[in-house]
Amino acid sequence: xxxxxxxxxxxxxxxxxxxxxxxxxxxxxxxxxxxxxxxxxxxxxxxxxxxxxxxxxxxxxxxxxxxxxxxxxxxxxxxxxxxxxxxxxxxxxxxxxxxxxxxxxxxxxxxxxxxxxxxxxxxxxxxxxxxxxxxxxxxxxxxxxxxxxxxxxxxxxxxxxxxxxxxxxxxxxxxxxxxxxxxxxxxxxxxxxxxxxxxxxxxxxxxxxx
Numbered sequence: 001x002x003x004x005x006x007x008x009x010x011x012x013x014x015x016x017x018x019x020x021x022x023x024x025x026x027x028x029x030x031x032x033x034x035x036x037x038x039x040x041x042x043x044x045x046x047x048x049x050x051x052x053x054x055x056x057x058x059x060x061x062x063x064x065x066x067x068x069x070x071x072x073x074x075x076x077x078x079x080x081x082x083x084x085x086x087x088x089x090x091x092x093x094x095x096x097x098x099x100x101x102x103x104x105x106x107x108x109x110x111x112x113x114x115x116x117x118x119x120x121x122x123x124x125x126x127x128x129x130x131x132x133x134x135x136x137x138x139x140x141x142x143x144x145x146x147x148x149x150x151x152x153x154x155x156x157x158x159x160x161x162x163x164x165x166x167x168x169x170x171x172x173x174x175x176x177x178x179x180x181x182x183x184x185x186x187x188x189x190x191x192x193x194x195x196x197x198x199x200x201x202x203x204x205x206x207x208x209x210x
Contacts, residue, residue, distance in 0.1 A: 074186060074196050079154055080144055082108070082195045083182065087158070088139050090117075091178075091204075095134040095167055098127065107192070109199040110185055117202060134167040153200065154184040177208035 089105035102121075106114050121127060129135070141160035148155035158180050166172035183201035187193050 074154065076146060078195060079146060079156065079184065079197070082184065082197050083144055083156055083158060084141060086182075086199060087141060087160075087180070090202075091137070091162060092139045093126070093130045093135045093137045093164075095130055095136065098130050098135075108195075108197075109202075113199050113202060133169075133172070136165040136167055138163045138165075151186070153186060154197065156182040156184060158182070175210050176206055178204050178206050180204045 086105055086108050089101045089108070092101065094101065106117070109117060139160060139162050141158055143157075143159040145157045146154060147157050159178070160180075161175055161177045164172075164174040164176060181201070181203045182199060184197040185200040186196060187198055189196045
């Protein structure tokens, strides 16, 4: 009988230093978990923090937009700057920078316009031409007219010409005179869209090439 009771009893030893260490590690883990949660919340707030938007008046005076989400109006100098930047990136074909330029220009378009422009580049084999001829293009915009400015969009018509040279052939030179119609959709100013504009429609007409 004594032998049976002896087998049923179970014993274990616990050292005070070991228990103290376990309690300490458990406390540290809990503190670290709360610290990580706090950092995640702070990071989330930092990501959604509104960008610093500076508008330029018609006289060239810069003003800071504090309530950027409610102020969707875009001044003419902003439209001009946006159009010039977009046209340079999208049509200023350069053999060494075309890939990066196209990526930047596509970020200035709406999703629907991105699809259409991707089809345009593929159908007309624009990238293949740039690679084969190793183009070096300079865009010159002579006229930019805002034909309509509504609450939702800005309609722009521009004229200019492109000087097309070649890294491969120094004697190659071509001038393309074009007219472009753009519809710029007004959007909230965010980190991805600091201009408050996105290209929603693009149509180029070439009326002279020499």
